[in-house]
Amino acid sequence: MIQIISIAISLVLFVAVIDLIRRGLLKEKYSVLWLASMLFVIVLAVWKELLARVSMLVGVAYPPTLLFLVAFLFVILILLHYSVAISSLSEKNKILAQEIALLKNRIHDKQPLSEEKR
Amino acid sequence: MENEDHRVLIIIPAYNEEETIAAVIEDIGLHTRGASVVVVDDGSRDATQLIAKSMGATVLEHPFNMGVGAAVQTGFKYALECGYNICIQVDADGQHPAEEIEKLLEPIRRGKANVVVGSRFLEPSGYRPSIARGMGIGLFSRVVSAIVGTRITDATSGFRATDLKAMKFLKDVYPEDYPEVEALVLLHKGGFDIMEVPVSMRTRQGGRSSITAGRSVYYLIKVLLAIMVDIMKKIER
Numbered sequence: 001m002i003q004i005i006s007i008a009i010s011l012v013l014f015v016a017v018i019d020l021i022r023r024g025l026l027k028e029k030y031s032v033l034w035l036a037s038m039l040f041v042i043v044l045a046v047w048k049e050l051l052a053r054v055s056m057l058v059g060v061a062y063p064p065t066l067l068f069l070v071a072f073l074f075v076i077l078i079l080l081h082y083s084v085a086i087s088s089l090s091e092k093n094k095i096l097a098q099e100i101a102l103l104k105n106r107i108h109d110k111q112p113l114s115e116e117k118r
Numbered sequence: 119m120e121n122e123d124h125r126v127l128i129i130i131p132a133y134n135e136e137e138t139i140a141a142v143i144e145d146i147g148l149h150t151r152g153a154s155v156v157v158v159d160d161g162s163r164d165a166t167q168l169i170a171k172s173m174g175a176t177v178l179e180h181p182f183n184m185g186v187g188a189a190v191q192t193g194f195k196y197a198l199e200c201g202y203n204i205c206i207q208v209d210a211d212g213q214h215p216a217e218e219i220e221k222l223l224e225p226i227r228r229g230k231a232n233v234v235v236g237s238r239f240l241e242p243s244g245y246r247p248s249i250a251r252g253m254g255i256g257l258f259s260r261v262v263s264a265i266v267g268t269r270i271t272d273a274t275s276g277f278r279a280t281d282l283k284a285m286k287f288l289k290d291v292y293p294e295d296y297p298e299v300e301a302l303v304l305l306h307k308g309g310f311d312i313m314e315v316p317v318s319m320r321t322r323q324g325g326r327s328s329i330t331a332g333r334s335v336y337y338l339i340k341v342l343l344a345i346m347v348d349i350m351k352k353i354e355r
Binding site: 094097098100101102104105109 | 158176177178179180181182184188191192195196199294
């Protein structure tokens with residue numbers, strides 16, 4: 001049962017992510033991790049022997065829990081990816097705001113642009 | 119000022135300081151000759167900007183609040199764009215008396231340091247912080263002293279002078295919030311000379327400290343964490 005649920009959820013999300021990319025609402029750059037995580041879960045859920053073998057290998061007694069572990073690790077990876085992306089955006093945002101402050105002042109003073117940087 | 123080679127810019131980062139900004143600008147006008155004043159308005163929602171403009175200061179206006187570090191950094195960028203070679207940071211709350219600015223300038227003019235920090239604790243100045251704040255300042259000062267290798271007594275002081283070389287360095291790396299302590303560590307890693315001079319300070323003349331009880335915990339953790347990360351960071355000299 002858990003197998004069917006995992007496959008179903010992964011498939012629905014997979015299609016949803018593809019659709020979001022198609023409609024231009026999600027950049028490919030941010031979709032790679034999503035798609036990879038779903039493919040992983042689908043492969044493990046369909047291929048029972050692989051799931052069982054990997055479970056043995058990492059010491060998971062009840063194979064279906066491995067599906068959750070894999071999904072959870074991917075969620076963490078995706079979140080970390082977002083934290084990095086947000087940090088970079090906020091730094092760029094700050095630089096832009098500072099640039100606006102400087103430009104606004106220059107327009108106000110009507111200083112010719114050629115006079116910058118002596 | 120006397121020396122033609124030194125164009126001095128006074129940077130006042132301000133966030134909702136309408137009560138005190140006028141007095142600060144006036145004080146600077148009385149005690150410095152020829153220094154330009156730029157107020158960096160960090161998204162204030164009160165009359166700070168209007169008052170500063172009416173006092174004849176140049177105002178750089180952040181479209182939203184980004185923290186005192188970002189405001190000082192904007193000041194550095196402005197200074198470099200306009201060809202100033204010494205910057206003085208002065209708080210907008212009236213804590214830093216303009217008559218002390220000369221003490222900060224002097225070592226830089228003589229090339230003795232890249233950054234000069236005005237310290238309340240080098241000489242008895244009558245300043246008495248609360249117990250918690252005193253402990254915080256003491257802790258940071260000890261940590262910074264250990265890293266920098268010279269004795270720093272007032273690592274959280276925002277009353278500073280910065281020379282051209284240090285400005286060029288800081289304009290890209292200045293920390294956003296609670297920047298004072300971290301900036302010293304970064305400057306040291308960048309190979310700059312830091313020096314303290316004794317100054318007197320007043321208690322704030324109005325407004326409220328940005329460091330409240332709840333935020334002080336965040337402040338402490340954030341700054342200590344940032345210092346640890348800074349030590350590991352690679353910095354191009």
